[in-house]
Amino acid sequence: MDRIKxxxxxxxxxxLAAMLxxxxxxxxxxxxxxxxxxxxxxxxxxxxxxxxxxDDGSATALIDEADILDETLFLGHVSLLxxxxxxxxxxxxxxxxxxxxxxxxxxxxxxxxxxEVEPAQQWxxxxxxxxxxxxxxxxxxxxxDLGVFGxxxxxxxxxxxxxxxxxxxxxxxxxxxxxxxxxxQGLVDALATGAE
Amino acid sequence: MxxxxxxYHIWQTSQGLPxxxxxxxxxxxxxxxxxxxxxxxxxxxxxTPALSERYQKLVAEYRCPKCQNQNLAExxxxxxxxxxxxxxxxxxxxASDTEISDYLVARYGEFVLYRPKVQASTYxxxxxxxxxxxxxxxxxxxxxxxxxRGASAIPTELSDSEREAxxxxxxxxxxxxxxxxxxxxxxxx
Numbered sequence: 001m002d003r004i005k006x007x008x009x010x011x012x013x014x015x016l017a018a019m020l021x022x023x024x025x026x027x028x029x030x031x032x033x034x035x036x037x038x039x040x041x042x043x044x045x046x047x048x049x050x051x052x053x054x055d056d057g058s059a060t061a062l063i064d065e066a067d068i069l070d071e072t073l074f075l076g077h078v079s080l081l082x083x084x085x086x087x088x089x090x091x092x093x094x095x096x097x098x099x100x101x102x103x104x105x106x107x108x109x110x111x112x113x114x115x116e117v118e119p120a121q122q123w124x125x126x127x128x129x130x131x132x133x134x135x136x137x138x139x140x141x142x143x144x145d146l147g148v149f150g151x152x153x154x155x156x157x158x159x160x161x162x163x164x165x166x167x168x169x170x171x172x173x174x175x176x177x178x179x180x181x182x183x184x185q186g187l188v189d190a191l192a193t194g195a196e
Numbered sequence: 197m198x199x200x201x202x203x204y205h206i207w208q209t210s211q212g213l214p215x216x217x218x219x220x221x222x223x224x225x226x227x228x229x230x231x232x233x234x235x236x237x238x239x240x241x242x243x244t245p246a247l248s249e250r251y252q253k254l255v256a257e258y259r260c261p262k263c264q265n266q267n268l269a270e271x272x273x274x275x276x277x278x279x280x281x282x283x284x285x286x287x288x289x290x291a292s293d294t295e296i297s298d299y300l301v302a303r304y305g306e307f308v309l310y311r312p313k314v315q316a317s318t319y320x321x322x323x324x325x326x327x328x329x330x331x332x333x334x335x336x337x338x339x340x341x342x343x344x345r346g347a348s349a350i351p352t353e354l355s356d357s358e359r360e361a362x363x364x365x366x367x368x369x370x371x372x373x374x375x376x377x378x379x380x381x382x383x384x385x
């Protein structure tokens with residue numbers, strides 16, 4: 001018994017060291033999304049490309065009722081929902097990679113989050129447009145409902161409009177290969193076999 | 197009188213500058229002054245003092261999702277500004293504290309609660325302090341009791357065999373002393 005007691009400090013040390021080591025590898029910013037396995041919240045927002053600046057240069061007017069997007073946008077396809085803004089530097093970093101994966105056939109929906117219309121349109125014209133469609137959310141209302149706390153964020157949404165995964169931060173090759181691609185492909189395959 | 201001369205002096209030195217540049221400088225300085233007001237844009241006054249009080253309590257209780265060691269009241273990050281304005285809106289609409297909490301949790305998860313709900317996943321969090329305190333008290337009690345028992349375990353009375361041994365030792369010491377004394381005596385002689 002006494003001999004076992006001698007080992008107590010060592011045991012405490014080992015446990016503490018293991019916990020601290022585990023803590024080192026953890027990303028303190030990782031925050032589980034509250035919306036996993038839930039549907040994309042209802043919204044009614046204009047498509048960015050369809051917005052036009054009014055003559056006075058300030059207000060933005062919508063051309064057509066049909067250009068109002070809502071959550072049915074996600075039905076029938078597996079999509080990525082990418083939250084971006086022109087004020088977001090990391091969004092510029094991930095942009096070329098989004099173009100790459102969009103070219104490989106991935107459907108990406110953009111959410112232009114708390115941004116101004118004109119710079120956002122210019123951004124897509126200048127750097128290329130990886131988005132099948134871009135939701136314009138100038139007040140950040142949809143972003144808030146989605147639990148966005150900073151761009152860029154990327155959601156994986158299945159063909160029923162249910163959020164399956166969320167990645168906070170830049171999507172690059174490593175993130176795509178380790179976190180998103182297999183999940184995306186899994187959903188696409190499930191949809192294909194289900195459709196047959 | 198003095199002050200006037202001083203003013204005049206300033207005027208003199210800046211007179212070398214063209215008027216336009218001078219105006220631009222003044223405008224710039226005024227603009228810099230105005231910049232400091234930017235931080236105060238947020239109006240967080242509610243319609244009644246009771247609501248304001250609830251608001252102040254609520255924003256202190258939720259955690260900023262972006263800057264994790266600050267609450268909503270402390271944080272200046274855009275998301276905190278948004279969430280504060282949402283809380284104000286909900287309060288004005290007559291939402292209860294639970295409804296506001298549900299609203300935030302639905303979007304940002306349990307994570308935003310600085311005072312999480314008591315449930316299976318947070319038992320450890322809620323109970324750990326009490327358990328640790330109890331553990332500490334138990335250890336103290338254990339140590340104190342052992343010390344007491346240790347102290348009382350030292351016998352004050354000698355047993356018979358011990359007494360015999362003591363007598364033997366004392367006798368031995370006596371004879372040794374005697375022989376030493378005899379030797380000294382002999383040497384001194």
